[in-house]
Amino acid sequence: MSFGRILVLATNVFREVVRDRILYIIGLYALILAVAIWLLPQLAATTEDKIFLDLGLAAMSLLGLIVAIFVGTGLINKEIEKRTVLVLIAKPISRGEFIAGKHLGLSAVLGVLIAAMTAIYLAFLQLGNISYPLGSIVLAALFLFLQLSLITAVAIAFGVFTSSILATLLSFGVYLMGNFTQDLVKLGRLSESVNIQRMTQGLYLFLPDLSRLDLKNLAVYGADILPNPLILIANAGYGVVYTGLLLAIAILIFSRRQF
Structure with missing residues (x-):
């Protein structure tokens, strides 16, 4: 693989996604926080600070998820449906570079979105005199x-x-189940059926354990107490390795497709 060609593809994806006005989501996020900081004191006079902390992170996660799934499922599918993939793969670009470039480009967009939303979030916390x-x-x-x-x-x-529609539904399903894989294992242990225990254990091993990458509760309720650095590094490594495996699977499937 050539990192230069991957970078060119990623840059094109970044420009294309931004051109589709996807960054308007930043404005929507600011609007949600503005309404929340005005409305919450009237609805929850004693707990509005915690609710706002939680709401800001939850909205950031939800909006990012929408972009990741709806744009991600269409990145390759749109090229296939429009037959523009024929032009791309005819060039000196491998299918692995094609997949990697698409992922890197959308990841860059998500990085910009999260950075911008985090800055807006912190600004609202400052304006609202909310300790964080x-x-x-x-x-x-x-x-x-x-x-x-x-x-x-x-x-x-x-x-x-x-x-795209089925891919979107499946991706949302993986996200939902990935946040509850540890609960699935606990539920299986409560069952007396060996088959159910094996099934829940299999789902836990197969599905991504997204709870390892979810630190929202820590930010809202954990104050400045940070987890063990080794645990953080292990969880971050888990996310990177799992992402790499998924991309490898995508490349394998894509390389076997005939156009």
Whole structure:
């Protein structure tokens, strides 16, 4: 693989996604926070600070998820449907470079979105005189980026072999189940059926454990107490490795497709 060609593809994806006015999401996020900071004191006079902290991170995660899935599933599928993929693969670009460039470009967009939304979030916290753990919030934002990068890889992997609609539904399904894989294992242990225990254990091993990349509760309720650095590094490494495996699967499937 040539990193130069991947970078060119990633730059084109970044420009294309930004041109589609995807960054308007930043304005939507600011509007959500503005309404929340005005409305919450009237609805929850004693707990509005915690609610606002939680709402800001939850909205950031939801908006990023929408971009990762809806744009990610269409990155490859749109090229296939418009037959522009024939032009691209006819050039000296390998299919692996094509997939990697698409993922890197959308990940860059997500990085810009998260950075911008985090800055807006911190600005509103300052304006509202709300105390907040800066280190925990920044760490939660970084791990949110890793989580969304992983989900982008999921969306691309589904998008290379199925329709955009089905790929979107499957990606949302993986996201929902990935946040509850540890609960699935606990539920299986409560069952007396060996088959159910094996099934839940299999799902845990197969599906991404997205809870390892979710630090929102830490930022809201954990104050400035940060987890063990070794645990953070292990969880970050898990996200990177899982993303790499998903991209490898996407490349394998895409390389076998005939156009």
